Amino acid sequence: MSKPIISLHKVAASYSGNPVLKNVSLDILQQDFIGIIGPNGGGKTTLLKIILGLLKPNEGSVTRNIGKHDIGYLPQVNQFDDHFPITVTDVVLSGLSTGMNIKPKRNPASVAKVEHVLDSVSMTAFSQRPIGELSGGELQRTMLARAIISSPKLLILDEPNTYVDNRFEQELYKILVELNKNIAILLVTHDVGTISPYIKSIACVNGGLHYHPSNEISNEQLKVYNCPIELVTHGPVPHRVMGQHKQK
Amino acid sequence: MELIHLFEYEFFRNAFSAAFLMSVSCGLIGTYIVARRMVFISGGITHASFGGVGISYFFGWPPMAGAAVFALIAAITTENLTRKKLIRNDSLIAVMWSLGMAIGIIFIYLTPGYSPNLMSFLFGSIITVTKVDLTLMLALTIIVSLVFILFYRIILFVSFDEQFAQTRGIPVMLVNYLLIVLVALTIVLSIRVAGIILVLSLLTIPQNTANLFTSNFGKILFWSVIIGFFGAFLGLTASYYLDIPSGATIIFSLVIIYITGRVIKLAIKKNNRKIQDRNLT
Structure with missing residues (x-):
């Protein structure tokens, strides 16, 4: 197994004394494509900030085997x-x-x-x-x-499918799959189903982190991971929805 | 009297030089303020500086020095507390704004006798600019210009997206503190031109006029300086011939330029629409 490009070991973080992340460990390998899911306020953004080096964890360690400028970042588009x-x-x-x-x-x-x-x-x-x-x-x-x-050697994307039409969304995933041949990708999403064919593993973030070494996940597994996300199944892959949703 | 003869007077030469120097500083700093939506913060800093003017009158110190100290304290406090999210930004600005004015009013009231230059601090008086003022304005203009020339892209990137700039290793906090200090100093020196009440317009009207025709940060910087200087010169000349206050006349000129710009923009839009319709038919 190749050496992780970034390794988080028993990381904990808090905002104004309120714990947001606890005991988080994660190895990001060279060609990983990890979909990060979790409820709002579960610590997804905090996790990204720690990986990006924008936030220092209160506990634990972050080991970087790539340069600080080797990380590409696509923040949520609504912050501009x-x-x-x-x-x-x-x-x-x-x-x-x-x-x-x-x-x-x-x-x-x-x-x-x-x-x-x-x-x-x-x-x-x-x-x-x-x-x-x-x-x-x-x-x-x-x-x-x-x-x-x-x-970059690692690309971090925070909900890149927001505000994009279906055509570009598919184009985006094609671009990401192509990039993933050489670089690792972390992608925060609210729609596991759509990205499922492209990602290689899933990380459920809700105060802690549960790594799921597959691109598909079930409600039962989410319960085990303490990740309160509703999955609606249509087609072969269950996925989380944010609003009104039609069953096919 | 011909315009050229006005330059025979030292006060007019000084005023002209002040107008030029402050057009450069205000053009550059104002673009940063407008692009980052910091107009309200700048208003807070401006009015907070009045506290320093009042205290200086009371103790017999140079009013501009007091204004500078207060403006710097207000600027750094705002940046610091906003960054730490200890208080809502708009509430903090409101406190600074009114506290500065309150301190100023109390100390001026307590100062025995008449405060001769008080009106020029409130409404500006470019024709009373001294050699010392000009030297300070020149120094500030050189510093502001150098910062913008050397770090143009850094300023642009930090202003647009602080968090991303941080991921690229740009010292965002240092850039922000440096610029807020320059904002405070530019405001204080511009008070000589337009006064505490009107100074904000020097930092916003030229930029908004330029923004009517371009959305490129660099071009807005350039055109704000040109428009600011043109407006200041126009206002200065008009105030001399019409014998009305210079600060207010400069602002009035800038507003007229802005309205003219709006009308031109509207005419261009109408014309483009006509051409489009003609091409369709």
Whole structure:
């Protein structure tokens, strides 16, 4: 077995004295594709922040066998001010920044990288467009381009299927599967069913973390994992739903 | 009198230089403020600085120094407490805003005799700008310009998405504190131009005018400086010929430029729609 790129050992975290995560251990391997599920407030975002290095755990240890800049991150799209005066190209360029380094300048290498990555998410035509003029799906593609432009070894995506249409959602998963040949992916989702064919394992996060080494999960298993998520079954794969849902 | 003759007067040359310098500082800092939706925070810092003016009058210190100290305390406190989420941002700003004004009013009331320059602090008086003021404005303009030239992309990335910037190893806190300090200092020195009551317009109207025509952060920076300077020069000249207060006239000029921009934008939109309709038929 290859060495984990990131390893969490008995990690605990709390906000203002309230425990959010306890005794969390997880090894992320080079070509992992883990779907992270769990109820709201269960600690999914806290877990991502710890892995990203944005939050220090109160207990336990995090071992990184990759550089700090080897992680690509796609946050939830609703956290942006979509009236902020910035173009698609500038957003994507920000994915190449490292520390107080004044680069990335608009040097030919950076520009070529931006063009290539925008092409891979079908956003070339929008390169000079301010983000305020993009649809939710286009903004999501832009953010994905920003997350992958630095050729990360681990890609973390927080609900990437929000605001995207069905067509792009399928395109997105295809891109992720392609990327997964070389990099590890962590994907937070509210819809296990849709991503089930693409992921390799599931992590249920609800105060703790239960690793499930398969891409499918049942209600019984969720109960065992203390992960209060309702699964509605249609088709071969059970999945969690957020709103009104039609049984097929 | 011809416009060029106005430059024979030292007070006008000083006022012109002040208008130029503050257009640069306010153009750059104002773009940051507007893009990050920090206008209300800036209002809080501006009004908090009045506390320093009042205390300085009472003790006989230079009012601008007192204003600077109060503005810096307000700016750093706001940044610090907002970051720690100890108090709601808008409530904190309201407290700073009113506390600063209250302290100022009390100390000015307690100061014996007449406070000769009080009105110029409230409403601005660019024509009373001294050589010392100009030197301070020049120093600030150089610092602000250098920060924006050297760290343009860092400022842009942090302003747009702090959390992502942090994942890229950018020292977000340092950038934020540096910029909030520059915001406070720009506000204090701009008080000489437009006064505590009106200074916020120097930091917002040119940016909103530029934003009518572009949504590119860099272009807004550039055009805010140009529009700010044009408005300040127009207002300064008009105030001389019409013999009305300079600060208010500068703001009035900026508003007229903004309205003109809106009308032009509307005309461009209408014209584009006409062309589109013609192409469809």
